[in-house]
Amino acid sequence: MAPLTGIAASNGIAIAKAYKLAIPDLSFEKTKVDHPDQEIERLTSALAISSSELEKIKKHARASLGDEHAEIFSAHLLVLSDPELIDPIKDKIQNEKVNAEFALDETAQMFIQMFESMDNEYMRERAADIKDVTKRVMAHLLGVTFPNPALIDEEVIVIAEDLTPSDTAQLNKQFVQGFTTNIGGRTSHSAIMARSLEIPAVVGTKNVTEQVNKGDVIIVDGIHGEVIINPTEDEIKFYQQKQEEFEQQKNEWAKLKDEPSVTKDGTHVELVANIGTPEDVSGVLNNGGEGVGLYRTEFLYMGKNELPTEDEQFEAYKSVLEQMKDKPVVVRTLDIGGDKELTYLELPKEMNPFLGYRAIRLCLERDDIFRTQLRALLRASTYGNLKIMFPMIATLDEFRQAKAILLEEKDNLVQAGTAVSDDIEIGIMVEIPSTAVIARQFAKEVDFFSIGTNDLIQYTLAADRMNERVSYLYQPYHPAILNLVHNVIEAAHAEGKWAGMCGEMAGDSIAIPILLGLGLDEFSMSATSILPARTQIKHLSKEELASYKDQLLSMNTADEVEAFIREKTNQ
Amino acid sequence: MAVERTVTITDETGVHARPATVLVNKAGSFSSDMNLEYNGKSINLKSIMGVMSLGIPQGAEIKIVADGSDEQEALDAIVDVIKSEGLGE
Numbered sequence: 001m002a003p004l005t006g007i008a009a010s011n012g013i014a015i016a017k018a019y020k021l022a023i024p025d026l027s028f029e030k031t032k033v034d035h036p037d038q039e040i041e042r043l044t045s046a047l048a049i050s051s052s053e054l055e056k057i058k059k060h061a062r063a064s065l066g067d068e069h070a071e072i073f074s075a076h077l078l079v080l081s082d083p084e085l086i087d088p089i090k091d092k093i094q095n096e097k098v099n100a101e102f103a104l105d106e107t108a109q110m111f112i113q114m115f116e117s118m119d120n121e122y123m124r125e126r127a128a129d130i131k132d133v134t135k136r137v138m139a140h141l142l143g144v145t146f147p148n149p150a151l152i153d154e155e156v157i158v159i160a161e162d163l164t165p166s167d168t169a170q171l172n173k174q175f176v177q178g179f180t181t182n183i184g185g186r187t188s189h190s191a192i193m194a195r196s197l198e199i200p201a202v203v204g205t206k207n208v209t210e211q212v213n214k215g216d217v218i219i220v221d222g223i224h225g226e227v228i229i230n231p232t233e234d235e236i237k238f239y240q241q242k243q244e245e246f247e248q249q250k251n252e253w254a255k256l257k258d259e260p261s262v263t264k265d266g267t268h269v270e271l272v273a274n275i276g277t278p279e280d281v282s283g284v285l286n287n288g289g290e291g292v293g294l295y296r297t298e299f300l301y302m303g304k305n306e307l308p309t310e311d312e313q314f315e316a317y318k319s320v321l322e323q324m325k326d327k328p329v330v331v332r333t334l335d336i337g338g339d340k341e342l343t344y345l346e347l348p349k350e351m352n353p354f355l356g357y358r359a360i361r362l363c364l365e366r367d368d369i370f371r372t373q374l375r376a377l378l379r380a381s382t383y384g385n386l387k388i389m390f391p392m393i394a395t396l397d398e399f400r401q402a403k404a405i406l407l408e409e410k411d412n413l414v415q416a417g418t419a420v421s422d423d424i425e426i427g428i429m430v431e432i433p434s435t436a437v438i439a440r441q442f443a444k445e446v447d448f449f450s451i452g453t454n455d456l457i458q459y460t461l462a463a464d465r466m467n468e469r470v471s472y473l474y475q476p477y478h479p480a481i482l483n484l485v486h487n488v489i490e491a492a493h494a495e496g497k498w499a500g501m502c503g504e505m506a507g508d509s510i511a512i513p514i515l516l517g518l519g520l521d522e523f524s525m526s527a528t529s530i531l532p533a534r535t536q537i538k539h540l541s542k543e544e545l546a547s548y549k550d551q552l553l554s555m556n557t558a559d560e561v562e563a564f565i566r567e568k569t570n571q
Numbered sequence: 572m573a574v575e576r577t578v579t580i581t582d583e584t585g586v587h588a589r590p591a592t593v594l595v596n597k598a599g600s601f602s603s604d605m606n607l608e609y610n611g612k613s614i615n616l617k618s619i620m621g622v623m624s625l626g627i628p629q630g631a632e633i634k635i636v637a638d639g640s641d642e643q644e645a646l647d648a649i650v651d652v653i654k655s656e657g658l659g660e
Contacts, residue, residue, distance in 0.1 A: 074592045075619060081599070084618035111620055118626065126623050305588045 008225035009191035012200035014178030253531030293524020321384025359392035453503025517545030603639025
């Protein structure tokens with residue numbers, strides 16, 4: 001059978017049994033029972049098993065994600081023991097002499113409909129909680145397996161339509177060797193998580209869930225983006241060999257862990273990491289990161305029902321800063337909107353969310369949310385080397401307003417006697433072409449730039465990066481992108497500032513030589529890309545690459561750029 | 572002889588998931604029957620779905636009623652939770 005192809009989302013090779021993360025068939029027949037007491041006993045035992053599973057999941061979530069993420073499971077546990085739900089089910093079994101499945105379904109449906117019909121989105125979401133919980137109980141009544149990624153206790157490869165943040169959070173790296181999904185791309189949430197968990201992954205296979213059956217052995221080749229189902233013995237041998245080579249390569253890379261990132265002609269650049277949570281910091285340090293170039297703070301706000309408090313945020317920021325010691329940590333203020341929704345903010349649906357009310361636009365209007373975050377950051381600033389970055393800046397006015405709010409909060413804290421660091425650099429993400437074009441004007445006022453290429457590319461080529469039909473327009477090496485990047489770097493250097501990059505492009509082996517030649521100072525990437533990048537940079541000459549600059553900037557197409565770099569760097 | 576107390580919710584998000592969970596857990600630790608009255612409706616305070624179904628907003632006046640052998644202790648404990656969770660008074 002030909003391998004399935006998808007997008008190589010996270011490096012490495014995994015060989016293991018498939019574990020399908022899919023809801024099993026929960027259909028049942030309504031039957032009359034002669035012994036209602038036995039049905040009630042079946043129900044009680046299904047409830048008990050479900051509770052003990054949820055307790056385990058909660059414990060796991062607490063350990064891997066913190067108390068906040070574990071809260072949802074506390075609520076689920078309460079639903080399982082809710083007298084208003086359980087008593088009517090038991091009564092129904094007793095009075096109508098029906099099977100437990102039917103009584104559970106009828107009663108739960110009544111509550112689900114009640115919550116779904118409420119005019120408050122938050123309440124409607126509670127219906128999903130009840131559905132989740134009753135599915136688990138139903139599965140136990142029917143004796144079918146309900147997927148619990150947190151409870152996996154043998155080596156497997158997880159297969160799913162897509163993985164949500166809470167799914168990935170439950171994955172235990174000790175047992176989950178890799179995963180593969182039907183949908184997603186290199187920058188989708190599941191792909192980013194796979195790289196931070198450092199497990200091989202292939203996403204966007206379109207139909208891997210249909211192709212694989214329970215118990216099949218599969219191979220995930222996260223280097224080439226291939227999935228092999230029920231491989232032959234020869235194939236297994238071949239991939240085991242590859243796996244070993246990859247491990248050896250990793251060991252080679254690891255030798256550079258404590259080395260600086262220096263080109264062969266002596267230019268030092270900074271290789272730093274993108275992170276989403278304080279738990280990611282160990283990965284940064286293990287991979288020799290020289291700092292954090294992008295701390296995405298959205299995860300503090302996602303997967304919950306209310307805004308995080310100032311103290312919760314403070315603890316997270318402090319933890320990252322302390323773990324990183326004196327190394328720089330660039331924190332991006334809240335970038336919500338676009339593809340990242342927060343249901344509890346009840347924002348109206350938009351026609352063009354990527355061009356809409358998001359990130360700094362939202363923060364400047366909802367300055368209550370913004371100020372809370374800034375206060376938490378300022379309070380944490382004395383615990384390390386903090387730099388603050390505003391996302392989605394389109395105009396100088398936005399930057400000035402955001403900076404003014406930051407300084408105001410700083411003054412308030414200082415006056416109240418709270419210690420705040422005095423040398424916090426304040427910079428911006430450059431992801432909107434208007435800002436890249438007038439970077440010279442921005443450079444006089446900001447302390448640094450960090451180019452966010454994922455968005456800069458989609459805005460410059462006007463191609464939605466979530467839309468597969470226009471994915472051919474997602475061209476990092478397009479001369480227009482190179483010219484914008486060059487403009488930003490030149491502008492920064494003219495004012496004695498630094499310029500970094502925190503999109504996927506910064507860790508790409510074709511882009512790295514280009515960016516070195518253009519003079520980029522800081523490269524922020526997935527932690528696992530740092531050592532391969534450092535290895536590559538060691539063999540490159542900055543002077544040579546800089547001499548290609550004018551030629552590259554005047555090329556006609558992305559293909560021309562790529563072919564040129566491949567030839568010059570033997571790739 | 573039941574005991575009761577009325578409190579005003581001051582939390583700007585009202586009684587949301589987390590505090591509701593704490594309230595229901597606390598109520599469940601007492602043997603007394605406990606009810607929460609709001610907006611003309613009375614629900615079982617030991618029921619998470621009951622509490623959530625009320626959608627109690629900021630500014631709401633809610634009445635807690637406890638009835639049973641440990642009613643006073645139960646009522647005090649619930650009012651304490653409401654205060655310590657910053658929900659209201």
